[in-house]
Amino acid sequence: MLILAGLGLYDENDMTLKTLKFAKKADKIYAEFYTAVLTGTTIEKIEEVLGKKIHVLSRKEVEYEGYKLIEEAKDKDIMFLTAGDPMVATTHVDLAIEAKKKGVDVVIINAPSIYSAVGITGLQLYKFGRTASIVFPEENYFPETPYNVIKENLERGLHTLCLLDIRVDENEKRFMTANEGLKVLLELENRKKENIISEDTKAVVVARAGSLKPKLVYGKIKDLINYDFGEPLHCIIIPGKLHFMEEDALKYLCENI
Secondary structure: OEEEEEOEOOOHHHOOHHHHHHHHHOOEEEEEOOOOOOOOOOHHHHHHHHOOOEEEEOHHHHHHHOHHHHHHOOOOOEEEEEOEOOOOOHHHHHHHHHHHHOOOOEEEEOOOOHHHHHHHHOOOHHHEOOOEEEOOOEOOEOOOHHHHHHHHHHHOOOEEEEEEOEEEOOOOEEEOOHHHHHHHHHHHHHHHOOOOOOOOOEEEEEEOOOOOOOEEEEEEHHHHOOOOOOOOOEEEEEOOOOOHHHHHHHHHHOEEO
């Protein structure tokens, strides 16, 4: 059996009892933390709760050697843990598909995800369009996809969730801040010049979703861009057309600046 289970958003207390139950009887537990991480805890704390050793895999090991997990799962109960929900990343979906093709039983245990957690802003979830990912720009690499996604969603009156880049490997541990993400959006406007984003564009920043004290801030980009949102993880929402209840939610559930 291959068990794909989510750990939730913030710390070891986010995992479900179902995940804990399956972990107790799993023969081996793997995990990856390159698609997302739990910033409110450590591997050691998660291992303590599970009572098992966790073997952390790199991106390369999951994407190019995932078949090894499937082979193990043919005669053992293998658990694969991820931050958030296990089926958000396409890599994990591919793992489930390949396991099924090989005749391996697959159990999927859902968990809190940023896709549901953004509901704490009061924005209606069914009014979110495509998600945009903002990555760290590099020399000769400045993807315009986030700008195009925001444009498309705004044309339809939909909100855009912008997920921010993380770099976690043996040599680097870096989380893009909302401040950096907003600067990227303004630079994209400077390059595209389609009048989609400006310093007066309103945005919502969500920091540490899943924690008991998340930070929710609503305001114009020019006011948000130098604001201290505290520890990661951050994400940005560019609202579309607001219902009056959403306007009230942003007023009373978020800090307005």
